[in-house]
Amino acid sequence: MSRLRQALIVAPALILAACSLASGQAANPGTGDDWPSPKGGADAAHFSALTDINPGNVARLGLAWSYDLGTNRVQEATPVVVDGVMYTGGNLGRAYALDAATGRELWTFTPEIDMQANRAACCDQANRGVAVAQGKVFVGTLDGWLYALDAKNGKVLWKVQTFTDTTRGYTITGAPEVAGNLVLIGNGGAEYDTRGYVTAYDLATGKQAWRFFTVPRDPKLGPQESPALDKAVATWSKDSRWDIGGGGTVWDAINYDARFDTVIIGVGNGGPYNIERRSPGGGDNLYLGSLVALDRKTGRVKWAYQETPGDAWDFTSTQPMVLTDMTIDGRSRPVILHAPKNGFLFVIDRETGKPLAINALVRTSWAKGYDLASGRPNKTANGANYWKGPRIVFPASPGARNWYPAAYDAGRGLYFASVLDMGNLMFPTPPLDPKDPHRKKALNIQTALLFTSDLEHSLATLPPPLQDAVKALPEWQWVKDKPFSSQVRAIDPMTGKAKWAVDTAGWQDRPGVLATRTGLVFHGSIDGHFYARDAGTGKVLASLDTGRSIMAAPMTYRVGGVQYVAVATGFGGGGWGFVPRYSAAYTYGNENQLLVFRLDGKPVTKPDPLPAPQVVAAPPAQAPGVTPATLARGQAVFFGNCAICHSNQIRSGVPDLRRMPPEIHEAFDQIVLEGAFVPAGMPRWDDLISKDDAHAIHAWLIDEQAKERKRELELQAQGKPLDAPSLTILSSY
Numbered sequence: 001m002s003r004l005r006q007a008l009i010v011a012p013a014l015i016l017a018a019c020s021l022a023s024g025q026a027a028n029p030g031t032g033d034d035w036p037s038p039k040g041g042a043d044a045a046h047f048s049a050l051t052d053i054n055p056g057n058v059a060r061l062g063l064a065w066s067y068d069l070g071t072n073r074v075q076e077a078t079p080v081v082v083d084g085v086m087y088t089g090g091n092l093g094r095a096y097a098l099d100a101a102t103g104r105e106l107w108t109f110t111p112e113i114d115m116q117a118n119r120a121a122c123c124d125q126a127n128r129g130v131a132v133a134q135g136k137v138f139v140g141t142l143d144g145w146l147y148a149l150d151a152k153n154g155k156v157l158w159k160v161q162t163f164t165d166t167t168r169g170y171t172i173t174g175a176p177e178v179a180g181n182l183v184l185i186g187n188g189g190a191e192y193d194t195r196g197y198v199t200a201y202d203l204a205t206g207k208q209a210w211r212f213f214t215v216p217r218d219p220k221l222g223p224q225e226s227p228a229l230d231k232a233v234a235t236w237s238k239d240s241r242w243d244i245g246g247g248g249t250v251w252d253a254i255n256y257d258a259r260f261d262t263v264i265i266g267v268g269n270g271g272p273y274n275i276e277r278r279s280p281g282g283g284d285n286l287y288l289g290s291l292v293a294l295d296r297k298t299g300r301v302k303w304a305y306q307e308t309p310g311d312a313w314d315f316t317s318t319q320p321m322v323l324t325d326m327t328i329d330g331r332s333r334p335v336i337l338h339a340p341k342n343g344f345l346f347v348i349d350r351e352t353g354k355p356l357a358i359n360a361l362v363r364t365s366w367a368k369g370y371d372l373a374s375g376r377p378n379k380t381a382n383g384a385n386y387w388k389g390p391r392i393v394f395p396a397s398p399g400a401r402n403w404y405p406a407a408y409d410a411g412r413g414l415y416f417a418s419v420l421d422m423g424n425l426m427f428p429t430p431p432l433d434p435k436d437p438h439r440k441k442a443l444n445i446q447t448a449l450l451f452t453s454d455l456e457h458s459l460a461t462l463p464p465p466l467q468d469a470v471k472a473l474p475e476w477q478w479v480k481d482k483p484f485s486s487q488v489r490a491i492d493p494m495t496g497k498a499k500w501a502v503d504t505a506g507w508q509d510r511p512g513v514l515a516t517r518t519g520l521v522f523h524g525s526i527d528g529h530f531y532a533r534d535a536g537t538g539k540v541l542a543s544l545d546t547g548r549s550i551m552a553a554p555m556t557y558r559v560g561g562v563q564y565v566a567v568a569t570g571f572g573g574g575g576w577g578f579v580p581r582y583s584a585a586y587t588y589g590n591e592n593q594l595l596v597f598r599l600d601g602k603p604v605t606k607p608d609p610l611p612a613p614q615v616v617a618a619p620p621a622q623a624p625g626v627t628p629a630t631l632a633r634g635q636a637v638f639f640g641n642c643a644i645c646h647s648n649q650i651r652s653g654v655p656d657l658r659r660m661p662p663e664i665h666e667a668f669d670q671i672v673l674e675g676a677f678v679p680a681g682m683p684r685w686d687d688l689i690s691k692d693d694a695h696a697i698h699a700w701l702i703d704e705q706a707k708e709r710k711r712e713l714e715l716q717a718q719g720k721p722l723d724a725p726s727l728t729i730l731s732s733y
Helices: 003-022 115-120 227-233 452-461 464-471 475-481 584-588 628-641 662-666 668-674 691-717
Strands: 061-068 080-082 085-090 094-099 105-109 131-133 136-140 145-150 156-161 177-179 182-185 197-202 208-213 254-257 262-266 290-295 301-306 321-328 331-338 344-349 355-360 367-371 376-379 391-393 407-409 414-422 424-428 447-451 484-491 498-503 513-516 520-524 529-534 540-545 555-559 562-569 593-599
Touching: 061 540, 080 131, 080 555, 094 136, 131 177, 145 182, 177 254, 182 254, 197 262, 227 301, 254 321, 262 321, 355 367, 391 475, 407 513, 414 513, 424 452, 447 452, 452 464, 452 475, 484 520, 513 555, 520 562, 628 691, 662 668, 668 691
Parallel strands: none
Antiparallel strands: 061 593, 080 085, 085 094, 094 105, 131 136, 136 145, 145 156, 177 182, 182 197, 197 208, 254 262, 262 290, 290 301, 321 331, 331 344, 344 355, 367 376, 391 424, 407 414, 414 484, 424 447, 484 498, 513 520, 520 529, 529 540, 555 562, 562 593
């Protein structure tokens, strides 16, 4: 292509951007040839100013190179490129360094992991990437270590254990954040028995600089660690379940704002979910569901804004944020664009923490908007208080938004993001052990969840009186009208209105997004496609069928005068055990790869399809003395401990326990109680599950295997596929 023709193709997009600037909207700085953090530039906007790939030529996109990550679990990291070298993270806390032009491996890092950490990994072995600064690559591991690696060779320069208590259900799944001479990391585990915090370490030595706790400690233990917690403790009940921890983990969304030398964190949900059990009598429960601005040097609070006071629904505020400038009421203001799980999009003054605009993105039954003057939600009277009776709560615990990064094009004034409009039925569950309601390093949600994506089907598993009560709820009509919708949208941040929206296949199909100055929006899909869309209309300009499920956000960079677009592939994350039939992971498996594209690249070769499933083998006979009560106990303990991973689906990410071969049945106690499979990632449970309970689980699984075999034989006789969906209920304790 001649330079003149190329210029004529690129020019319209650049003119559009210039016109947007003239209208008063500030432009993104973009990222230049490098992509220096998983979020892109300092504004965390997942936006690139590169223009070589544009709407006029993106249809020529093809594969430049690919790299096998050597794993088959979730991939959520966006790579970093600095000076021609690509650095990226992988599940458990792996790290890779590659030649960004060719994919040639420079070094890899595989940490030694305490695989018992899997027991507290509610959402798979996720890792959202690395940070790179001062010749070091920083990565956090699932079991709590923060590593500083030499960027040249991957050797460990220092490491530090970041967990305050390794006997509790902490994990690390987020990427570190560099802030001046500090590197910061948080942790996950609010569904377990944790008390949230974020910690800052010296870049050079790994020495702790400061730590900020997001939840007060039991006042009986003495003074709080900071004046901010003295303020917070007044918003919690004096009878709060301090022994469980309170939640509030900072598992993502840590941003450094250099303009104000401030670290802004998003704080997670409460634990247990049920506020009447967590903080009897209620209260706002600061700093759950909040954005908190901390002084970089000291960790002291500058301001805090609670997006979800009194969270009881897993409405975390840990979703990615964008730092930008916007003209509001004729005045340019530094703002945060933030869409947490709770269903609203916030525009917040990042100097003061005051909300400037709050708009709903989806149906919300817990609140009818916000009072902008006070910044508080107008909570509904009975729409979400499931502790008083079953409620259908919108949005669902997977969130209207979640970890999937959004992109922001300031020139066009559009926020591109995956949005889920779905609810869940919620009701309290009794403690598995009433004598010891704090379950050590285990789920402490104490709430059952059934998603509205298939609620009518799932209701058949519940007692008839409960079915009738649910169908009498006002939100039941919402479920009948639209069980869910999952979309990629182009949103006006000040109104929440979509300029365009395109449907994606299922509630799990929520990809991260990349935007470019030329007017392109890139994203993947769980069904294996990689898309380039027109930023103004959403029209597909390029589609590559990769045969690999894509959830991570893409990025783009330039090396040697060539622009590349890269994305990691691999299904997993929240609900990761439920592999949907439409997904590429279901059809082709989940071998993880890094795919890198360029103009005039090669076609993508898809993996071979997996073989068709076979009828499950007959289970062994039940042990003497198994009764209906045994089976009921086994089901309860299974859902309280095992179902979050073992969802029992033919092509789940981990073994379907209805399909155990004879040798696994024989070794059941050794696996569950003695840790025979700990090296493979299966934790031991003898501290929490008794022999009697293990035998009850096994008895229930034998019963389930017999039922599944009967079902599959009937499907086979009817000529139907064996993987026709079976009834699944998600219940958490």
